[in-house]
Amino acid sequence: xxxxxxxxxxxxxxxxxxxxxxxxxxxxxxxxxxxxxxxxxxxxxxxxxxxxxxxxxxxxxxxxxxxxxxxxxxxxxxxxxxxxxxxxxxxxxxxxxxxxxxxxxxxxxxxxxxxxxxxxxxxxxxxxxxxxxxxxxxxxxxxxxxxxxxxxxxxxxxxxxxxxxxxxxxxxxxxxxxxxxxxxxxxxxxxxxxxxxxxxxxxxxxxxxxxxxxxxxxxxxxxxxxxxxxxxxxxxxxxxxxxxxxxxxxxxxxxxxxxxxxxxxxxxxxxxxxxxxxxxxxxxxxxxxxxxxxxxxxxxxxxxxxxxxxxxxxxxxxxxxxxxxxxxxxxxxxxxxxxxxxxxxxxxxxxxxxxxxxxxxxxxxxxxxxxxxxxxxxxxxxxxxxxxxxxxxxxxxxxxxxxxxxxxxxxxxxxxxxxxxxxxxxxxxxxxxxxxxxxxxxxxxxxxxxxxxxxxxxxxxxxxxxxxxxxxx
Amino acid sequence: xxxxxxxxxxxxxxxxxxxxxxxxxxxxxxxxxxxxxxxxxxxxxxxxxxxxxxxxxxxxxxxxxxxxxxxxxxxxxxxxxxxxxxxxxxxxxxxxxxxxxxxxxxxxxxxxxxxxxxxxxxxxxxxxxxxxxxxxxxxxxxxxxxxxxxxxxxxxxxxxxxxxxxxxxxxxxxxxxxxxxxxxxxxxxxxxxxxxxxxxxxxxxxxxxxxxxxxxxxxxxxxxxxxxxxxxxxxxxxxxxxxxxxxxxxxxxxxxxxxxxxxxxxxxxxxxxxxxxxxxxxxxxxxxxxxxxxxxxxxxxxxxxxxxxxxxxxxxxxxxxxxxxxxxxxxxxxxxxxxxxxxxxxxxxxxxxxxxxxxxxxxxxxxxxxxxxxxxxxxxxxxxxxxxxxxxxxxxxxxxxxxxxxxxxxxxxxxxxxxxxxxxxxxxxxxxxxxxxxxxxxxxxxxxxxxxxxxxxxxxxxxxxxxxxxxxx
Numbered sequence: 001x002x003x004x005x006x007x008x009x010x011x012x013x014x015x016x017x018x019x020x021x022x023x024x025x026x027x028x029x030x031x032x033x034x035x036x037x038x039x040x041x042x043x044x045x046x047x048x049x050x051x052x053x054x055x056x057x058x059x060x061x062x063x064x065x066x067x068x069x070x071x072x073x074x075x076x077x078x079x080x081x082x083x084x085x086x087x088x089x090x091x092x093x094x095x096x097x098x099x100x101x102x103x104x105x106x107x108x109x110x111x112x113x114x115x116x117x118x119x120x121x122x123x124x125x126x127x128x129x130x131x132x133x134x135x136x137x138x139x140x141x142x143x144x145x146x147x148x149x150x151x152x153x154x155x156x157x158x159x160x161x162x163x164x165x166x167x168x169x170x171x172x173x174x175x176x177x178x179x180x181x182x183x184x185x186x187x188x189x190x191x192x193x194x195x196x197x198x199x200x201x202x203x204x205x206x207x208x209x210x211x212x213x214x215x216x217x218x219x220x221x222x223x224x225x226x227x228x229x230x231x232x233x234x235x236x237x238x239x240x241x242x243x244x245x246x247x248x249x250x251x252x253x254x255x256x257x258x259x260x261x262x263x264x265x266x267x268x269x270x271x272x273x274x275x276x277x278x279x280x281x282x283x284x285x286x287x288x289x290x291x292x293x294x295x296x297x298x299x300x301x302x303x304x305x306x307x308x309x310x311x312x313x314x315x316x317x318x319x320x321x322x323x324x325x326x327x328x329x330x331x332x333x334x335x336x337x338x339x340x341x342x343x344x345x346x347x348x349x350x351x352x353x354x355x356x357x358x359x360x361x362x363x364x365x366x367x368x369x370x371x372x373x374x375x376x377x378x379x380x381x382x383x384x385x386x387x388x389x390x391x392x393x394x395x396x397x398x399x400x401x402x403x404x405x406x407x408x409x410x411x412x413x414x415x416x417x418x419x420x421x422x423x424x425x426x427x428x429x430x431x432x433x434x435x436x437x438x439x440x441x442x443x444x445x446x447x448x449x450x451x452x453x454x455x456x457x458x459x460x461x462x463x464x465x466x467x468x469x470x471x472x473x
Numbered sequence: 474x475x476x477x478x479x480x481x482x483x484x485x486x487x488x489x490x491x492x493x494x495x496x497x498x499x500x501x502x503x504x505x506x507x508x509x510x511x512x513x514x515x516x517x518x519x520x521x522x523x524x525x526x527x528x529x530x531x532x533x534x535x536x537x538x539x540x541x542x543x544x545x546x547x548x549x550x551x552x553x554x555x556x557x558x559x560x561x562x563x564x565x566x567x568x569x570x571x572x573x574x575x576x577x578x579x580x581x582x583x584x585x586x587x588x589x590x591x592x593x594x595x596x597x598x599x600x601x602x603x604x605x606x607x608x609x610x611x612x613x614x615x616x617x618x619x620x621x622x623x624x625x626x627x628x629x630x631x632x633x634x635x636x637x638x639x640x641x642x643x644x645x646x647x648x649x650x651x652x653x654x655x656x657x658x659x660x661x662x663x664x665x666x667x668x669x670x671x672x673x674x675x676x677x678x679x680x681x682x683x684x685x686x687x688x689x690x691x692x693x694x695x696x697x698x699x700x701x702x703x704x705x706x707x708x709x710x711x712x713x714x715x716x717x718x719x720x721x722x723x724x725x726x727x728x729x730x731x732x733x734x735x736x737x738x739x740x741x742x743x744x745x746x747x748x749x750x751x752x753x754x755x756x757x758x759x760x761x762x763x764x765x766x767x768x769x770x771x772x773x774x775x776x777x778x779x780x781x782x783x784x785x786x787x788x789x790x791x792x793x794x795x796x797x798x799x800x801x802x803x804x805x806x807x808x809x810x811x812x813x814x815x816x817x818x819x820x821x822x823x824x825x826x827x828x829x830x831x832x833x834x835x836x837x838x839x840x841x842x843x844x845x846x847x848x849x850x851x852x853x854x855x856x857x858x859x860x861x862x863x864x865x866x867x868x869x870x871x872x873x874x875x876x877x878x879x880x881x882x883x884x885x886x887x888x889x890x891x892x893x894x895x896x897x898x899x900x901x902x903x904x905x906x907x908x909x910x911x912x913x914x915x916x917x918x919x920x921x922x923x924x925x926x927x928x929x930x931x932x933x934x935x936x937x938x939x940x941x942x943x944x945x946x
């Protein structure tokens with residue numbers, strides 16, 4: 001995944017599953033600009049990544065590769081480019097497949113003006129700024145008074161479909177919070193202070209279309225919001241803080257946990273070869289990374305035997321168990337809407353991983369189609385997982401034990417309040433495990449202080465964490 | 474659990490949940506011998522361990538203890554002694570509860586002559602020797618010829634109930650195997666060579682009552698054994714070995730796995746106080762150990778709050794999915810029949826546990842009622858289990874991470890071919906997990922070479938591993 005030099009004529013062609021180099025990304029971008037740019041058109045780039053060959057073709061290549069034979073065919077380096085072609089302020093979502101060797105666009109697909117797409121971090125900022133500066137939102141905010149020094153902070157959320165058969169516009173909704181800015185700490189936790197409104201923006205016209213008000217009652221109360229009162233309602237008067245960054249905590253972190261040092265004095269037992277080929281014990285695979293899925297394991301073989309053609313997490317959805325409108329549309333699809341690869345964390349030794357770690361970075365695109373390095377988005381390491389196999393002969397009391405060694409391919413993504421920790425684990429017993437951990441901060445909405453609800457748990461004064469499930473595919 | 478000196482008058486009384494000392498065990502044994510011995514009676518001791526006070530009484534004691542107050546009542550040190558009172562060769566199972574302070578038997582219960590009990594390691598040897606020396610078994614063996622240098626080895630198995638409403642005798646059955654003794658290695662793996670007979674012994678009369686023959690067919694064959702042939706059938710002619718001890722393997726162990734060193738240079742974060750009180754982070758509990766259950770966690774508190782009165786694994790059963798008689802009675806209850814504490818392994822650093830380990834030993838009884846040390850039957854250690862909590866502020870890209878630290882209380886038991894690895898895990902997030910791993914060698918029976926079966930998988934020439942489940946309570 002790390003950037004490589006441009007292959008010269010004498011080098012073998014890159015493996016078809018090798019992630020993009022910086023050069024390939026730039027070339028693909030330039031070819032798209034050449035074709036679609038000019039005439040007042042602005043291109044807004046969403047993602048640029050390898051267009052994997054069809055399985056039926058690639059399998060033949062892999063069979064030859066495993067046998068050490070010449071491949072039956074070569075594959076052109078094809079790149080998938082997803083972008084908005086914006087003319088007169090109207091975006092048209094477009095997907096091109098570019099042959100960077102031939103310098104040509106092989107396929108181009110333009111989607112209808114109103115259609116869904118995944119969002120980028122840039123758009124989250126755009127959404128936030130349009131909301132807070134809009135008259136409609138400012139009017140809605142007049143219903144409330146925030147404590148001195150609190151500022152509005154909006155988390156973008158996918159909007160999903162309409163409740164009718166109409167064409168589905170490209171809308172985004174926002175969960176509105178206040179952040180205590182008294183200490184001027186940008187990491188003060190706004191999730192402790194949810195507000196009972198949800199703005200909805202049209203991402204084509206870039207205009208707010210309405211601001212939904214939320215019901216804030218408890219058990220037995222109305223499913224619908226109450227009408228506004230004459231004078232603004234004072235929020236968050238309890239004066240309590242719900243912080244998580246160490247410097248804002250009102251009690252110290254624990255200090256009595258003695259360190260556990262995990263080291264591999266002779267180094268790690270795995271090897272990362274060129275073109276992202278990884279070998280560990282009897283396992284080998286190629287490591288890919290896509291904006292949507294994060295880490296992908298291609299061509300997973302055990303002891304020379306192909307086991308999996310392609311292994312990835314493909315989607316995760318979170319339905320919320322709160323029937324009060326507009327929460328029927330609070331259901332994220334975080335791979336498709338947000339992109340786990342796009343949202344991948346930059347991992348750090350000692351925090352996300354212990355021991356002898358090998359990190360891999362990825363090349364992603366910014367809105368202009370230029371390459372950015374996504375530093376350390378995947379970590380590879382070995383770990384001990386206890387007794388793998390044991391037998392004691394009860395007649396002689398002689399025990400034979402083997403440990404279970406695991407090879408872990410881990411990445412972590414942040415989607416607003418949530419963190420997901422994904423791991424593929426290959427082990428010395430020939431097993432593959434996949435693990436997901438959901439962490440971060442629960443998604444919350446306001447509830448009148450002192451009330452309880454059937455639709456979630458009160459986790460802080462006036463804060464309801466709604467019932468929900470994380471369903472991974 | 475380690476032996477302690479006899480408490481003097483000036484010392485506080487032992488905690489009611491403190492395991493037995495050597496002295497207490499010997500005193501309990503002597504009191505039982507005094508009461509039941511003499512007159513030609515032989516006592517065969519099965520287990521001697523603390524008789525825990527009733528929960529309703531002990532809870533009052535624990536409430537006072539937690540509050541740092543004087544206990545509302547003291548508890549006499551009562552000991553449960555399970556033994557056979559053998560007169561004229563006929564055993565009568567008896568359970569006494571002995572007050573070792575007062576030197577008196579408080580309760581005594583004699584069971585009917587034919588009744589079930591757990592078995593001891595001594596009895597496994599008795600069963601084996603009676604089988605192989607009996608004429609009935611030797612006659613059954615004439616049906617087979619073993620390869621030169623192979624010897625018969627019999628694994629005892631619980632017999633369970635009858636198929637009728639009659640009183641249930643105290644029977645034991647045996648799975649018969651051959652062991653390759655050519656290399657004179659007592660750890661050669663007899664599970665590679667199962668024989669198609671099962672002897673059944675009456676443990677009261679110590680006589681074989683019959684030898685069941687097993688069906689050895691495959692898919693579509695009879696559920697019942699074939700009749701013996703005229704001349705002995707030659708078994709295990711394939712000449713292949715199925716060994717697991719390193720010196721008997723025909724290929725070397727893997728050597729390319731680089732070591733992972735796990736150390737705690739500042740020591741461990743937990744403390745083991747007197748009377749087996751264990752403290753780690755916000756957790757505290759008392760660690761017990763019983764012959765039936767192995768490690769038991771008493772009075773588990775988190776941050777001063779009682780969470781569990783008593784935590785143990787209580788039973789495990791393994792039904793086998795093979796309808797061919799006599800396999801309807803192949804269903805072990807390994808806690809009740811065999812005793813997980815009695816069968817606990819002596820754990821070793823680097824094999825069963827890595828890192829800064831604290832081992833605890835237990836006092837068990839031998840057949841004469843004398844104390845034996847069961848060395849290192851429980852290990853305590855901390856381990857890192859990855860990301861415990863994480864949140865990254867996507868606006869600032871600042872991540873806050875905590876690791877999940879676990880405190881593991883582990884013990885491992887061997888029941889004939891099977892090993893069970895049990896662990897209680899307490900963690901820094903206030904969670905309790907329990908883990909069981911089933912390992913060792915699968916339970917096997919013979920199948921005619923070349924055949925396959927609906928009732929299991931052929932794991933070696935002529936060896937069928939029957940379908941089964943391990944169900945833990």
